[in-house]
Amino acid sequence: MKLPHLSPQPAWLLPLALAAGLACMPAHGQDAGKALNLLGSFLRQAAPAEAPAPAQPTSPGGVLGNMLGASFAPAGAGQASRAGDLIGLLSQSLEQIDEPKEIEIGRQLAAVLLGSKPLHPDMALQRYVNQLGRWISLQSSRPQLPWTFVVLDDAGFNAFAAPGGYVFVTKGLVERVADEAELAGILAHEITHVTARHHLQAIAKTARAGLLTQVIGSQVKGELAGAVSAQFLNLGRDLYSRGLDQTDEFDADRSGVALAARAGFDPYGLVAVLQQLRTATPDNPLFALSLSTHPPAQQRLDLLEQAMGNRMDGLSGQQAVTVAQRMERLAAARTASRADVPAVTASSGRRVPAKK
Secondary structure (H helix, E strand, O other): OOOOOOOOOOOOHHHHHHHHHHHOOOOOOOOHHHHHHHHHHHHHOOOOOOOOOOOOOOOHHHHHHHHHHHHHOOOOHHHHHHHHHHHHHHHOOHHHOOHHHHHHHHHHHHHHHHHHOOEOOOHHHHHHHHHHHHHHHHOOOOOOOOOEEEEEOOOOOOEEEEOOOEEEEEHHHHHHOOOHHHHHHHHHHHHHHHHOOHHHHHHHHHHHHHHHHHHHHHHHOOOHHHHHHHHHHHHHHHHHHHOOOHHHHHHHHHHHHHHHHHOOOOOOHHHHHHHHHHOOOOOOOOOHHHHHOOOOHHHHHHHHHHHHOOOOHHHOOOOOOOHHHHHHHHHHHHHHHHHOOOOEEOOOOOEEOOOO
8 A cells, every 4th residue: 555645744844834733722831621521521522512511620531521422311201212323323334424424423432531531730731732722634635524632541551543533652652752753753644544444344344243242132131331331341341441443553654654654754753653663562551552452563663664664754854852842832922922912992982901
């Protein structure tokens, strides 16, 4: 398989795009409620309209838990209806699952991931990863999805995706990447899983094979809603503990490298990550899940080398920027932009200085 055609973005455009996006977001250290609502708003974009939610809790995990966890509320009339809808979705062919349905399935799978690990409390880091991921997703084949990128508070080296545009990375992964290009390569890999609908294909295949058979007996007993919710939870947990097919991982490697390069990053960022994984031992708890759910790193490297050849060498060799350096630069750019805000004219016509 050949790498997709590349139209890389100029390297100078990346920091401007990240800075512009970050400048529109609440400052780290401002009102905690505003910072928590920021991450919540990312998920509200993908959630269907529902009744007004109760007051938001004070932890970021609680914010997302309220938004995503609603899919697994105690069984009732509404839950029974959603369970029936889910049965219909998972019994359809992939071509029949349109984008809104895909986003709903992803929202529920994201709840499974959220239930396994808490969110990292550093909102500046959450904003940065969202801006980085969204910039890369804009260069993908599905920029219109409500992309959401979240950092989990976990020391392991892992990244996950769910249908509809949900991408999770662990704090341990962010801490272990050598530079921004490596993080971009990982995000591009996960974005490719979403654009190619890899997870959707996997869960539909598994659901048709076993889920519906198990639900029939529960339906007869009048336990439909609870049974489907429980089976969906098990389905999601099984998917993320087992991993995708190897062919899907190889495809995400190849297309992810091209996507990262198109977004203006060194295409060898993902290669460097795989080289790090190649030296990790399966008994290392920090890498155990990543190694068990993906093909051997050496095999992935060999296939990437065959696909890339030397055609992308001209896009490499950029000056490395660490995650910490990028976050410092973005924070400085945001502070400078706020300092340059012009004075605001009050309703009386009297000019008053803008707040800094």
